[in-house]
Amino acid sequence: MELKDHVVMVTGANGGIGSALVRAFLKAGVKKVYACARNKDSLSAVLGDQRVQTVEIDITNASSVEVVACTYKDVTVLVNNAGTAQGGLLGKQSSARAEMEVNYFGTHAMCSQFAPVLGANGGGCIVNIISLLAFVSMPSIGTYSASKAALHSFTQGLRGVLAKQGTKVIGVYPGPVATRMTEGLQMPLATPEGVAQEVIAGVIVNAEEIYPDEMSKGVIQGLAADAKAVERQFASF
Numbered sequence: 001m002e003l004k005d006h007v008v009m010v011t012g013a014n015g016g017i018g019s020a021l022v023r024a025f026l027k028a029g030v031k032k033v034y035a036c037a038r039n040k041d042s043l044s045a046v047l048g049d050q051r052v053q054t055v056e057i058d059i060t061n062a063s064s065v066e067v068v069a070c071t072y073k074d075v076t077v078l079v080n081n082a083g084t085a086q087g088g089l090l091g092k093q094s095s096a097r098a099e100m101e102v103n104y105f106g107t108h109a110m111c112s113q114f115a116p117v118l119g120a121n122g123g124g125c126i127v128n129i130i131s132l133l134a135f136v137s138m139p140s141i142g143t144y145s146a147s148k149a150a151l152h153s154f155t156q157g158l159r160g161v162l163a164k165q166g167t168k169v170i171g172v173y174p175g176p177v178a179t180r181m182t183e184g185l186q187m188p189l190a191t192p193e194g195v196a197q198e199v200i201a202g203v204i205v206n207a208e209e210i211y212p213d214e215m216s217k218g219v220i221q222g223l224a225a226d227a228k229a230v231e232r233q234f235a236s237f
Contacts, residue, residue, distance in 0.1 A: 001206055002204070003025065003200070004028075004030070006076045007031055008030050008033045008075070008078075009036060009114075010022055010025070010033060010034070010036060011081050012036070012082030013046055013081070014037040014042040014045070016192040017081055017129060017177060017195055018037075018081045019045045019046050019192070020195065020196035021081060022035050022052065023046070023196070024199065024200045028200050032052075033049075034054075035055065036055045036057045036068075037054075037056065038057070059107070060105065065109045065110060068113075069114055073120070073121075074121065076124035078127070079129070080106075080126070082106060082107075083129065085144040086098060086144070087140065087143075095143060096143035096147075099144050100146075103144070104147050107151055111158055114126070115165075118162075118165070122166065123166025123167045124166075124167055124168070126170070127199060127203065128151060128169070128170070129199075130148050130151050130152050131173060131174060132173050132175045132211075132216045133145040133149075134152035135152070136230050136231055136234050137149075137231075137234065139234075139237065152171060152173075155169060155171045159208065171209050172195075172209075172210045173211050173220070174195050174212050175214075175215030177189060188214075188215065190213035195212040195213060
């Protein structure tokens with residue numbers, strides 16, 4: 001997929017990966033980037049290029065998503081990057097619901113509203129930033145893992161549903177990345193810029209799944225060789 005002249009929408013563009021994605025798409029030569037966040041004032045880091053337009057949206061609010069889809073009808077690449085991690089596995093059901101609302105239902109709403117937009121514009125592409133933890137749970141953030149597993153399953157189904165209108169659907173599965181979500185985490189962290197570069201490369205070659213860092217590549221190989229061994233390894237985290 002040649003990115004030149006495409007119009008890209010990135011949710012969660014005020015975060016580490018989101019802002020890196022905006023810059024990477026601009027460098028790749030896209031025509032325009034809609035940088036989205038709940039609060040437009042939080043998007044100052046992505047300003048400075050006339051091709052960037054900030055958009056205020058709450059992906060957990062159906063009306064907000066619908067208004068944005070009806071307003072920005074020139075989108076050809078949708079990048080669902082917005083996400084939240086609140087930790088834990090048992091006990092705080094409110095945290096689990098919040099993660100599902102953003103990580104699964106919010107992305108579901110964006111895909112549902114923008115699928116017709118992309119279809120009308122020739123097909124385009126949906127990129128869902130998921131997580132390596134969609135494949136193996138980390139108990140300390142087990143509800144987050146569950147929400148990302150749901151998003152992975154949805155992404156697989158979406159790929160089949162939208163194939164007939166020519167929309168490419170890509171799942172991105174990073175390991176831990178150096179962002180606000182991973183502050184204090186004592187393990188090697190990928191950079192947001194590195195993840196963004198891998199996403200751009202994957203979109204260009206029409207990859208269906210992107211493993212953008214060394215940990216994600218290694219773990220996915222481990223799962224193919226001995227999934228239970230990987231599960232036991234992650235059970236200690």
